[in-house]
Amino acid sequence: MSEGMQPLGGIRVIECSTWGFGPLAGLMLGDLGADVIKIESPTRPDGARTLVWGGGMDQRMPDGRGVTYETMNRNKRSLALDLKSPEGVRIIKELVRGADIFLENYRPGVMDRLGVGYEALRQVNPRVIYAAACGYGFKGEETERPAFDPVGAARSGLMWAAGTPDDPPVWINRALADMSGGATLAYGILAALAARERHGVGQRVEVSHIMATLWLQHWGVGNALAKGMDEWPRFDRRKAPNPMFNWYRCADDEWIMLSIADDERDWPKFCEAMGLQHLRDDTRFRSRELRAQHCEEAVRILDEVFATQPRAAWEGQLRTQPDLIFDRVQHVGDLLDDPAVRANAYIVEVDHPRYGSLPFLNHPVTLTETPASIRRVSPELGEHTREVLQEELGYEPEQVAELVAAGVVA
Numbered sequence: 015m016s017e018g019m020q021p022l023g024g025i026r027v028i029e030c031s032t033w034g035f036g037p038l039a040g041l042m043l044g045d046l047g048a049d050v051i052k053i054e055s056p057t058r059p060d061g062a063r064t065l066v067w068g069g070g071m072d073q074r075m076p077d078g079r080g081v082t083y084e085t086m087n088r089n090k091r092s093l094a095l096d097l098k099s100p101e102g103v104r105i106i107k108e109l110v111r112g113a114d115i116f117l118e119n120y121r122p123g124v125m126d127r128l129g130v131g132y133e134a135l136r137q138v139n140p141r142v143i144y145a146a147a148c149g150y151g152f153k154g155e156e157t158e159r160p161a162f163d164p165v166g167a168a169r170s171g172l173m174w175a176a177g178t179p180d181d182p183p184v185w186i187n188r189a190l191a192d193m194s195g196g197a198t199l200a201y202g203i204l205a206a207l208a209a210r211e212r213h214g215v216g217q218r219v220e221v222s223h224i225m226a227t228l229w230l231q232h233w234g235v236g237n238a239l240a241k242g243m244d245e246w247p248r249f250d251r252r253k254a255p256n257p258m259f260n261w262y263r264c265a266d267d268e269w270i271m272l273s274i275a276d277d278e279r280d281w282p283k284f285c286e287a288m289g290l291q292h293l294r295d296d297t298r299f300r301s302r303e304l305r306a307q308h309c310e311e312a313v314r315i316l317d318e319v320f321a322t323q324p325r326a327a328w329e330g331q332l333r334t335q336p337d338l339i340f341d342r343v344q345h346v347g348d349l350l351d352d353p354a355v356r357a358n359a360y361i362v363e364v365d366h367p368r369y370g371s372l373p374f375l376n377h378p379v380t381l382t383e384t385p386a387s388i389r390r391v392s393p394e395l396g397e398h399t400r401e402v403l404q405e406e407l408g409y410e411p412e413q414v415a416e417l418v419a420a421g422v423v424a
Contacts, residue, residue, distance in 0.1 A: 020047020038196025044089025166191025
């Protein structure tokens, strides 16, 4: 874990969020050096802490703790606080008075009813940036509907993006709606910080599952809308109009992805690298239009050819032509030994007090002078309650003990 000059050093975030959408935004701000204080109920904390099943897999670490909590809440301090109590609301307002950002992903209206919505908090701190996330947007009849990642993927059209034209809708169990939502929310917060620096104003930042996941599909959705199409078609590898923009199974049951877009220029080079010189001038494949017309035949031939050798052999042959763009189709486990991942430290080893050395995804942006860093692992519930109350708000130990006895904090 590293320290040093940080882009958001001195920025304080009060985070009231759960699961993935809000917590990922808080994590990204924390990586950049912000002091993120995560607020959780003493009796009903973030559900990710104890998640058992998610995405069709067991989500528990060896000791039963939810892995989603571990991966979404590094670089944060935990304050266990009952927001349904008057004292809890008063403490939140005290924290916001000296904070820069308030981050929440509860259903619209919840924070208002608790007394810590945007209008209430801007009275305490007019420069506060209030970042809110929800499923269906903050206007319209559906705004208060509950939402989780799968419904964001469904409502945004993402479930029709994967699979072949004959498949039913496909849910990609990587929480793409949550992850795109969290990254987009962090982007909005940074924009609001820049605006405050330039114009001196705080403001409310809003991001929804639907819009963030539409933006994730900007190429397909944007192009379909511009062309007046009802749907951006799913890709059918059996009918790839450009057979060099497709993926193929090799003899060792591994796959290789070709991404050779300039098919007019590169078809002869590809045939040369593959040892298929006889196809270069085949009347069926002599031009872009002909290859598209006879695409099923071309894909069928290449399927048979790729199946004759292991992937490594084909990689070696394709590298004989430096302009050809291709790569292996990897599994998550392959990433630990991936040379580009290792060289760029995209995955880093972190010393965890519970689990020893653990691989974590690094921050996605490299900043050469003010780098992001992983300084804390995800906190225990209420791990920093006493620290925050005493050091940040000036409470005496006796006052903290009284709040603990009353169940306001833990």
